[in-house]
């Protein structure tokens with residue numbers, strides 16, 4: 001009888017080695033827990049990097065997947081399907097401002113649509129403009145446009161020449177933005193709460209200032225809410241939690257499908273004057289033939305997302321994210337070895353003190369590895385920050401369990 005090839009060996013032999021993976025192979029999940037192939041249980045405070053917003057195997061998500069899979073999985077965007085229209089309506093109501101939605105499959109693609117929107121808007125301006133401002137420590141995805149927009153050298157290295165037309169300035173520094181604006185500038189893209197860069201929320205003054213600057217110079221203000229959006233921070237919208245302003249475009253992915261791949265870009269309904277003197281709504285700039293993707297907004301993806309968003313609403317998960325987030329923050333604040341706790345709702349990060357020594361590559365990797373050994377999954381964000389992104393269905397008790405593991409781990413690593 002043939003013996004089964006171990007999962008790790010399948011990867012070694014057949015999977016491109018572009019990820020630094022931990023030595024665990026997962027086989028199932030339920031609620032806030034996942035089990036590896038040896039049946040060891042882990043408390044999942046990474047949620048697949050902010051994706052599994054309803055935890056694992058949520059009955060309502062399973063029911064929606066099963067129901068829609070029996071009806072219709074895919075037909076292409078050559079045709080209309082009800083779930084795509086319904087989901088677009090739902091997302092427009094979440095933003096609360098008139099607009100329309102383009103569907104894709106990931107955060108990188110949701111941002112790609114935003115980059116192309118900015119280019120198209122800029123090309124319709126007279127004289128035409130193309131340059132976009134993004135911020136230090138940002139992360140906007142791994143396509144060539146995404147890494148060109150991302151202001152972190154580590155993602156750009158080895159892929160030069162990058163796409164022209166992105167200018168990076170310090171985050172939360174309005175003066176730097178004002179100085180960077182020139183005759184070519186057409187848009188500003190910002191994460192209201194930077195995720196990969198280390199959990200840094202934008203200040204209210206900064207976001208309000210960006211809106212003002214965009215209005216003054218006729219620039220598009222685009223929020224990348226791929227990681228922070230749709231409930232995680234205790235509000236449907238990150239920018240609304242921080243500042244009461246209106247964006248021109250928003251990109252989402254990750255939690256929107258609860259684990260089923262989906263990306264979406266909301267575009268505001270506002271009049272744009274074209275070069276030839278005619279007028280068009282910004283949300284109608286993408287006309288047939290200008291942009292698209294085969295899988296974007298399939299009935300299966302959209303019906304699943306609708307069930308995910310309805311569940312967030314009906315189970316009161318936004319308020320729960322807010323309450324449990326502040327509870328976790330309060331408890332983490334007192335722990336030895338933690339220099340600072342940042343974030344909002346259930347998008348949290350703790351910065352490690354220098355005394356937490358790195359036995360591996362960085363102190364955050366050392367802590368994340370030790371937490372894994374003790375049955376808690378977290379995500380590093382830079383060399384000294386550990387991110388907590390649990391499902392919004394997490395319980396009070398699970399938050400206490402995670403904090404206790406973090407506390408004893410740090411105490412043991414520091415040797416107190």
Ligand SMILES: Cc1ncc(COP(=O)(O)O)c(C=O)c1O
Pocket residue numbers: 049106107108109111139140141142191195196224225226227228253254
């Ligand atoms: C803010 C932000 N934008 C874009 C992306 C890219 O999303 P994806 O990995 O789905 O392409 C990420 C992924 O971490 C992200 O955090």
